[in-house]
Amino acid sequence: MTIDLIIDVDSLAARVPDGAKIALVKTTGGVPMDLVRALIRREVRGLHVVCVPTGGLAVDLLIGAGCVETLETSGVTLDEFGQAPAFGRAVRAGSLRLLDATCPAVYAGLQAGEKGLPFMPLRGLLGSDIAAHRADWKVIDNPFGDDDPIACLPAIVPDFSLLHARQADGHGNLYVGDTREVLLMAHAARKTLATAERISDGNLLEDDAMRAGVIPNVYVSGLAEAEGGSRPLGIPGGYVVDGEHLTLYAEMARDEDGFGEYLDRFVFGRKAAAE
């Protein structure tokens, strides 16, 4: 079990079939950029991407590279580096099936998935155009209330949660500290494929101080070591976002040609250089 678990990043990417539903966490806490680049290189198609609960560079790259069919998100943004250009183009072109959400609705769907529940109720939502366009959400009368409508959201169960951990061990346990949304993602998904800054000796679960921040290996079905695997994004307790690179991306990706050049240079080129 332990031996099969640990492979390289491209082998992880090979395990994600076309049409898979994948979850990716928001920019600040564990986006597996190396794995995302490997997915683009392997030309994965038809993905349903669940942003937990928002997306950034990784999602914009996957969209621009033509990997995404459905996007479920509360927002896509490059933060202080501007709007996500490939996302905007795809929306205008009508090439994405959009499931616009709001952050707590994504969490609620994942929590239902985590708990093996068919749905979770959630306040808010009623009367918004978000809810109006989500035929998969339903409104019931709160059984404990009196004329009290409340939304119910179906479980979100990704086929794969893809994440980058700051540390892992040889048993496949992942240390993610207090970025609990990553733990939630891993719980909700059928399988979790992870990269980690480093794979250490020993067992993270035996470390009393770290244990509270560990995703146990029961959820993890593939792991690859990838130092700097979140770059040019940051990882808590590691490195911070590379602002120069994000500025460059925002500029290059403004049109399709520039986006293509970016891929050549930083996605396909990176691979070529490594070969």
Place this chain on the structure above:
Amino acid sequence: MTIDLIIDVDSLAARVPDGAKIALVKTTGGVPMDLVRALIRREVRGLHVVCVPTGGLAVDLLIGAGCVETLETSGVTLDEFGQAPAFGRAVRAGSLRLLDATCPAVYAGLQAGEKGLPFMPLRGLLGSDIAAHRADWKVIDNPFGDDDPIACLPAIVPDFSLLHARQADGHGNLYVGDTREVLLMAHAARKTLATAERISDGNLLEDDAMRAGVIPNVYVSGLAEAEGGSRPLGIPGGYVVDGEHLTLYAEMARDEDGFGEYLDRFVFGRKAAAE
């Protein structure tokens, strides 16, 4: 804020009025025994005790001392030391309002409380006598299913969660490590009153390794230092249960006289000795 927060155990107990709904965690992870003894000394009455999700010595003591009106629990037991004697007597005497539950139902109710939701759905339960005796639970048809009944459980919102942490800081942050049910309890309750093995300098939230296991002070409204405050029970990362004491309790509490002697010696006496 910081100064008012830190008081002594008896002052904490004084903040819990008669009739309050209090939550106490299961035996293995943070039962505030010193505080429970202080509640008995102050002769609190009419408590609604929510066991998270089961109870042991603390609950048996509170019941035997006449503090409890309603008991919401998935079980009360002294584990390898036998049945809980005061609980059994109270059931036979009909002096307790019993809300028998099952462990995940207690968690689900607390999660609804944590999320400000009116209810949470939960699988299982249907057709059990547990459900038959819980008029506060309802069954709805799963809005995403077809003839698929599912139970809905109302939020559990304790007035006070009472807990013992292995460490705290002067800001009122509590370190509970991976005993997440204690965090859930604190989230769900209106207020949390805590004791801690020790109150350390600095800020636990600034410690990257510990942060994932911290209950932040936003939930905490009273804190007292109480070294050994879980004894004779244990605290993870600290001491283990005192089997000799539990054996003695199980013996003494077999009848009411013995139970009274136990209180005199270990609850009231303890206080007397300290004065």
Place this chain on the structure above:
Amino acid sequence: MITAESGPTPTEGGECRLEELLIDRIAGLLEGCRHVAVGVSSPIPGSAALLARHLSGGATRVSVLGSRHLQSFTDGGVEIFDLAAQGRIDAFFLSGGQIDGSGNINLVGVGEYPTQKVRWSGSFGSAYLYYLVPRVILFRLEHSRRTMVEKVDFISAPGTSDRNVFRPGGPHALITNLCLFTFDRDVQRFRLQSIHPGHTLEEVRDNTGFDFEVPSGFGPVPATPAPDASCLALIRGEIASAIADPYPKFAAEVLGHTAAA
């Protein structure tokens, strides 16, 4: 959740203790499981799960509640229930102060609820896990008309449910100090599978308050097979050593484990 009332009852000329026979047999019931969870106070089921893990070459994951090293939960007490509802746990153990012929279990008490003359601890996770875990193994070491009743006084969790109730799980087998039953979900009854060495069908019948199926036409009910020598050595060696983490007393007194081993 499991009340282990194991005594030192040797079987077959003292070669193998009842506990060892049960450990071996339960491990057999766990074959093919990806993940077996074991509740607190369950040394025999825990040992059986560890044996099943060994026999699977490590393919079977075991989570022993209450043990720090034999479980890997990091989301608090709720995690085992979430895993079960997701279908990530294949087998679990439950017991009952009373168990009836429809597989209903009672962990609450005897008499009319709520002011019962005998009150047990409570239902713990049973009213949930019994519905969701595919192979629930009922384990009770007191096989008598007091425990094996026609109809339980209180249904902590029912053995079967209406067709429209979401219920991937339920009773798989019932193992006692006398015999092994399997549960037939179609007819909603127990079927006697084997009788432990030294006991008889008559003894089982005398001590069981409910009707059960007895396989007919193939001779007498078979005896529960005892573990062979290599399996026994395994139980007394590697398994005893592993179960000593949560259950040192059991490992030492029943399986003869010494701390030095």
Place this chain on the structure above:
Amino acid sequence: MITAESGPTPTEGGECRLEELLIDRIAGLLEGCRHVAVGVSSPIPGSAALLARHLSGGATRVSVLGSRHLQSFTDGGVEIFDLAAQGRIDAFFLSGGQIDGSGNINLVGVGEYPTQKVRWSGSFGSAYLYYLVPRVILFRLEHSRRTMVEKVDFISAPGTSDRNVFRPGGPHALITNLCLFTFDRDVQRFRLQSIHPGHTLEEVRDNTGFDFEVPSGFGPVPATPAPDASCLALIRGEIASAIADPYPKFAAEVLGHTAAA
């Protein structure tokens, strides 16, 4: 969630920058709050919340998302939403690519959904927090007929709800580069409260696509008061220093904070 499009627009003879006026005024709107939360990319609301905390003598708790030191969440991204639903957050800030006269906000885009000609980031937490946080302050530094519209193209979150909708929260005020509105939940309209120094009612009207209430009978609409000297010193000193944790660039360039201070 807040798009801060702040420029270096000095007011009243260069004494006080627009940002400082806004920080002071927003802090006033936060008076009496136990807990103010501030979303990402919101340096002005963040500074205002810190000022409100200071003025409350520490009674007001401030949580700044995206900052490590100015928030204490340990349960992941969901915790702020759980706190809001519990009524533990009294004030939050939202913005909108479009805001209309009924308080509806649009963070999604312009044109017919889903293939919109202009697509913004998305609704983030607005379709939840707008319902649950009692004092939501709408903040937008571009006050024009492009942003302040008669009817939004897409309702990320509505300004008001039917009577039977659980809604303890909603719009409290709208503050722009031109003026401050409050929202009257009874008539479901904005009411002009004050106009920032250097601007006029006519300018506000010309740049607003929706109708709003103008208080009448008490002379002209008052000017938004500028912070006094001691408050300005506070903003440029202690507040600048605190907001430099999440927003070093803003603290330096707008509030003149130097790392050494």
